Amino acid sequence: MKLNVKPSLVVSIPKRSYPIFVGVDIFENVDYSQFFIGNKALIVTDDHIAPILLDRVTKTLSKFADVDFLILKSGETSKNMETLSRIHSKLIENNFDRSSTLIALGGGVIGDITGFAAATYQRGINYIQLPTTLLAQVDSSVGGKTGVNHPLGKNMIGAFHQPLAVVIDISFLSTLSDRQYCSGVAEVIKYGLIKDKDFYSWLIENIKMLKCRDHSALITAVEASIQIKAAVVAADEREENIRAILNFGHTFGHAIESFQRYEGFLHGEAISVGMILAMSASGLLGQTSDADLDLLTNALQQFELPVNVPKDMTKEIFLDYMDRDKKVLDGNIRLILLKSIGHAYLESTETKPLLDKLFKTL
Ligand code: GLY
Numbered sequence: 001m002k003l004n005v006k007p008s009l010v011v012s013i014p015k016r017s018y019p020i021f022v023g024v025d026i027f028e029n030v031d032y033s034q035f036f037i038g039n040k041a042l043i044v045t046d047d048h049i050a051p052i053l054l055d056r057v058t059k060t061l062s063k064f065a066d067v068d069f070l071i072l073k074s075g076e077t078s079k080n081m082e083t084l085s086r087i088h089s090k091l092i093e094n095n096f097d098r099s100s101t102l103i104a105l106g107g108g109v110i111g112d113i114t115g116f117a118a119a120t121y122q123r124g125i126n127y128i129q130l131p132t133t134l135l136a137q138v139d140s141s142v143g144g145k146t147g148v149n150h151p152l153g154k155n156m157i158g159a160f161h162q163p164l165a166v167v168i169d170i171s172f173l174s175t176l177s178d179r180q181y182c183s184g185v186a187e188v189i190k191y192g193l194i195k196d197k198d199f200y201s202w203l204i205e206n207i208k209m210l211k212c213r214d215h216s217a218l219i220t221a222v223e224a225s226i227q228i229k230a231a232v233v234a235a236d237e238r239e240e241n242i243r244a245i246l247n248f249g250h251t252f253g254h255a256i257e258s259f260q261r262y263e264g265f266l267h268g269e270a271i272s273v274g275m276i277l278a279m280s281a282s283g284l285l286g287q288t289s290d291a292d293l294d295l296l297t298n299a300l301q302q303f304e305l306p307v308n309v310p311k312d313m314t315k316e317i318f319l320d321y322m323d324r325d326k327k328v329l330d331g332n333i334r335l336i337l338l339k340s341i342g343h344a345y346l347e348s349t350e351t352k353p354l355l356d357k358l359f360k361t362l
Contacts, residue, residue: 003031008223011142011230013162019063020166020230022223024215027057027130027169032064035164035287036098041065044087044114045105046074049132052175057105057130065101067275068094072110076262079109079149080174081157087117101126101164107133107141108267109181112155115146119161130161132172134218135268138191138225139246141166143233149262152255153324160238168226170218178189182303183268185210186249189299190275191225195232197342199224204295207302226360245344248336249274255321259313265306272305281358282338315359322355 005026006235007019035144045054050071061067072078091100101258104114104127111129118127129141147158149282173181188210189231192200202220203210209217229246236243253274256265279296282288297307309318332353335347347354 001038002029003033005029005031009227011162012234016144016162018163018165019159020168020226020361021218022168022170023227024170024219026189027167027172029059030165030167031207032061032128035126036065036101037126038097038101039065040094040096040100041103042087042091042096043067043069043103043105044095044110044117045069045079046070046072046110048074048291049110049175053105053132053172057103061103067103072113074106074109076109076257076267081148083146084113084117084120087114088121091117091121096121096125098122100124101128103128103130104141104163105130105132107131107136111136111141112146112158113148115144115161115163116148116158118248119159121145123239124161126164127161129166131166131168132175134176134181134222135187136175136184137168137170137173137222138184139187139229141168142226142229143243143246144237144279152258153321154258154262156324157276162237166191168222170215170222173213173218180266183266183303185303186268186272186275186300188221188225189296190246190248190271191228191336193276193279193296193341194245194257194336194344195203195228195342196224197340200341204299207299211303241346244334244346245336248338248344249276249278251322251325251333251335252277252318254325255318256310256313258321258324259317260310264310269306272300273307273309275305276300277309277358278335278337280361281335281354284354284357285337287340288338309362315356315362318359319355 008022102118104111131137133140144160144162146161147155150156249271253270256270337347
C-alpha cells in the first residue's frame with residue numbers, strides 16, 4: 001500500500017490549519033499516522049453507511065489505532081442531544097481519553113454530531129471527517145461547524161471545532177440514492193451563485209455529466225466548492241461577517257426544515273427552495289434578473305430539486321421560524337442576497353418590508 005496521497009488544499013486557520021484530500025478511491029492511501037496522537041479511535045457512523053463502508057474503513061484505520069465503532073440511526077432526526085449523549089457514554093464507558101480521535105463516517109448529520117461530541121468530550125478532542133454524501137463533502141465536513149438541532153430550531157446548540165483532516169473519497173458517493181445526491185448538488189450550485197460566476201456557468205454547462213456522477217466532473221465540482229469554502233472559512237472562521245454568505249438560501253431553507261420537523265425535504269431540497277426565494281428577493285431589489293431566476297430554476301429542476309414553497313407554509317409560519325434563526329440581529333432578519341451572479345452579500349438594512357413584498361408573490 002502506498003500512503004502517498006497529497007492534500008488538494010489546506011484550510012488556513014492560525015494554529016488549526018488542516019489538509020483536505022480529494023480523489024477517487026484515495027481513502028486507503030492516506031497516511032493517517034500523521035493525525036493520531038493516541039492509540040484509540042472511535043468511528044461514528046449510521047445504519048445506512050455501516051453495512052457498506054464500516055469494514056473497509058475499520059480495516060484501514062486499524063493499522064494506525066485501536067478502532068471501535070458506534071452506529072446511529074440515519075437521518076436528521078438523530079441529530080439531537082439524546083444521540084450526542086450516546087456518543088459521550090460510549091467514550092466514557094470505554095475509557096477514551098484526551099489523546100483519542102473520533103472519526104465521522106457519514107453525511108452532514110454524522111459529521112456535525114461527531115464533531116460536536118469531539119468539541120465537548122473532555123473539553124475537546126481531535127476528530128477526522130470522512131464525508132460520504134456530496135453535501136457533506138462540499139460543505140459540512142469543512143469549516144468546523146458542529147452541533148445538534150433543538151426542537152425549536154436547526155443547529156441551535158453547537159460549537160466551532162475544526163477537524164484534524166478531511167478525506168473526501170468520491171467513490172463513497174456510490175452509497176447515495178439519486179435523491180440524496182441531488183440534494184448535495186444544491187450546495188454545489190450555491191457556491192457558484194455566491195462567489196464564482198465562471199464556476200456557475202461551468203455547472204450549467206455540465207449538468208448532464210454531473211447528473212450521471214461522472215468522476216472527473218465531480219472532482220472539478222467538489223474541489224471548486226471546497227476551495228471557495230476554505231477561503232471563506234479562513235477569512236472568517238467564526239462567522240463574524242463574510243462567512244454568512246455560505247448560508248445563501250439557508251435562512252429560508254432552515255425555516256422549511258424546522259417547520260417540517262426535519263422529516264420533509266432533505267437539507268439540500270430545502271436550500272433549493274431557499275435559494276429561489278433569496279434570488280427572488282434579490283430580484284425585487286433590482287439586483288438579479290428574471291432570466292437569472294429562470295436559469296437557476298431550470299438547473300435545480302434538472303436535478304429534480306424542488307423550487308416551490310411547501311403548500312402549507314404561510315408567510316406567518318416563515319417569519320416565525322426565520323425570527324429564531326441565528327442570523328437575526330437586534331430583531332432584524334438578516335438575509336444573504338445576490339448583488340449579481342457570483343457576488344453574495346449580507347443585507348444589513350431592515351428586511352421586513354422586503355420579506356412582506358416577497359411573500360406576497362408566493
Ligand atoms: N454551511 C455553512 C458554513 O459552514 O458556514
